[in-house]
Amino acid sequence: MRFVPDFIAQFFTKGSPLYKDLQTMLGFTPTNIALYELALCHRSNNANSTENNERLEFLGDAILGAIIGEHLFTKYPTKPEGYLTDMRSKIVNRKTLNQIALKIGLKSIMKFNEQDYYLRNSLIFGNALEALIGAIYIDKGYATTRTFLRKRILVPFVDIELLENIEVNMKNKLIGWASKQGKTIEFVVLEETMEKGRKRFTVGVLYEDEIIAKSMASNKKEASKIAAEEAIKKLELV
Amino acid sequence: MRFVPDFIAQFFTKGSPLYKDLQTMLGFTPTNIALYELALCHRSNNANSTENNERLEFLGDAILGAIIGEHLFTKYPTKPEGYLTDMRSKIVNRKTLNQIALKIGLKSIMKFNEQDYYLRNSLIFGNALEALIGAIYIDKGYATTRTFLRKRILVPFVDIELLENIEVNMKNKLIGWASKQGKTIEFVVLEETMEKGRKRFTVGVLYEDEIIAKSMASNKKEASKIAAEEAIKKLELV
Numbered sequence: 001m002r003f004v005p006d007f008i009a010q011f012f013t014k015g016s017p018l019y020k021d022l023q024t025m026l027g028f029t030p031t032n033i034a035l036y037e038l039a040l041c042h043r044s045n046n047a048n049s050t051e052n053n054e055r056l057e058f059l060g061d062a063i064l065g066a067i068i069g070e071h072l073f074t075k076y077p078t079k080p081e082g083y084l085t086d087m088r089s090k091i092v093n094r095k096t097l098n099q100i101a102l103k104i105g106l107k108s109i110m111k112f113n114e115q116d117y118y119l120r121n122s123l124i125f126g127n128a129l130e131a132l133i134g135a136i137y138i139d140k141g142y143a144t145t146r147t148f149l150r151k152r153i154l155v156p157f158v159d160i161e162l163l164e165n166i167e168v169n170m171k172n173k174l175i176g177w178a179s180k181q182g183k184t185i186e187f188v189v190l191e192e193t194m195e196k197g198r199k200r201f202t203v204g205v206l207y208e209d210e211i212i213a214k215s216m217a218s219n220k221k222e223a224s225k226i227a228a229e230e231a232i233k234k235l236e237l238v
Numbered sequence: 239m240r241f242v243p244d245f246i247a248q249f250f251t252k253g254s255p256l257y258k259d260l261q262t263m264l265g266f267t268p269t270n271i272a273l274y275e276l277a278l279c280h281r282s283n284n285a286n287s288t289e290n291n292e293r294l295e296f297l298g299d300a301i302l303g304a305i306i307g308e309h310l311f312t313k314y315p316t317k318p319e320g321y322l323t324d325m326r327s328k329i330v331n332r333k334t335l336n337q338i339a340l341k342i343g344l345k346s347i348m349k350f351n352e353q354d355y356y357l358r359n360s361l362i363f364g365n366a367l368e369a370l371i372g373a374i375y376i377d378k379g380y381a382t383t384r385t386f387l388r389k390r391i392l393v394p395f396v397d398i399e400l401l402e403n404i405e406v407n408m409k410n411k412l413i414g415w416a417s418k419q420g421k422t423i424e425f426v427v428l429e430e431t432m433e434k435g436r437k438r439f440t441v442g443v444l445y446e447d448e449i450i451a452k453s454m455a456s457n458k459k460e461a462s463k464i465a466a467e468e469a470i471k472k473l474e475l476v
Binding site for chain 1: 281292293295297299300301303304306307308311317319322323326332357360362365372380381434435
């Protein structure tokens with residue numbers, strides 16, 4: 001109970017509907033319920049800013065990075081480091097996590113200031129998912145956290161092939177759109193730099209005679225994909 | 239052996255001096271020696287770029303982040319998230335890791351192009367330390383990796399109080415230096431922004447009427463410290 005302030009552990013009680021929702025979401029029975037309460041408590045819920053999920057979010061973010069890293073390392077034994085890094089950042093992306101958090105129903109069992117329009121539409125749910133991962137880690141250890149992430153998050157919600165292809169489609173979408181306008185889109189390498197002894201490529205999207213978006217990644221293909229996404233956003237084609 | 243290319247596992251052999259050095263460094267007996275070989279193999283050692291430590295470095299970096307995160311979370315139960323984040327980035331800082339790698343003697347058992355002056359003075363040893371952490375994780379699991387990091391890295395080489403105080407001294411050093419010149423140094427908040435729903439402060443070092451360095455952190459004190467360090471570097475007072 002060391003990490004949990006006293007005011008917590010009075011909302012969820014064994015057998016309550018909230019507790020049952022949590023149990024269904026986790027797929028196991030929590031031992032230290034108060035930890036999960038804390039994970040689901042956004043700072044807007046309490047004036048005292050130390051009694052919220054931010055410390056657990058810090059921890060969960062780190063544990064999530066490690067487990068996703070290991071997952072990709074094992075799943076793709078021949079892919080280079082650049083691919084693994086790029087895929088991980090797509091998975092642990094704040095928007096992706098927030099979408100997953102909403103899908104598993106985290107919003108309905110969270111405690112936050114629901115009057116606040118900005119918060120209701122913000123990414124605090126993905127942050128709470130990270131905090132929840134921190135709580136699972138403290139409560140049950142690394143192995144259970146890994147099982148939870150694989151079974152309840154990665155398998156049902158993260159389609160790596162889809163993540164790869166979404167941006168390929170973006171690139172095609174962009175080129176197709178330009179061609180319909182009778183204009184041209186080109187992807188040009190603007191810069192090659194060295195970072196940690198490896199090449200990093202900055203690729204720009206050249207629309208007519210203007211660079212309308214650019215992005216840096218460890219290979220040209222990846223940089224082009226992200227730049228295409230940026231361009232699509234700027235041109236409001238989404 | 240799945241993650242290890244065939245050419246590896248021919249340098250280190252049980253009982254060889256290199257193997258003994260490795261064993262002393264780790265404090266345990268490696269099972270899959272080839273993994274450690276791979277971790278110590280920089281890309282400059284082999285023309286075939288897939289047979290190097292970069293994938294293991296990716297993994298080790300993630301595992302390191304998680305274990306340091308947990309260590310700080312547990313050691314400082316009342317510190318806010320911002321403090322934990324800042325401390326972790328100081329510890330897993332590339333220069334800090336490289337210094338530790340040199341201190342534990344990693345350079346002498348690494349395989350890299352030793353003719354290359356740039357490499358000899360680069361940060362590839364810290365990267366290899368991360369790869370080594372990845373190898374330990376695959377070979378022995380999370381618990382052994384954590385024990386290795388705590389006993390062999392954190393306790394002997396990472397002094398958190400020192401890391402905190404170094405920058406305090408930097409600030410004093412800077413103010414002292416200016417006062418000797420009959421000039422003034424001030425720390426000014428240049429910007430307050432919101433990131434992930436939290437405040438971030440950009441603090442600048444004002445020397446006479448010029449901002450000579452600036453830095454962003456989750457609190458003003460931390461931002462001032464880092465900005466002071468930057469200023470000291472720029473003024474070449476180190």
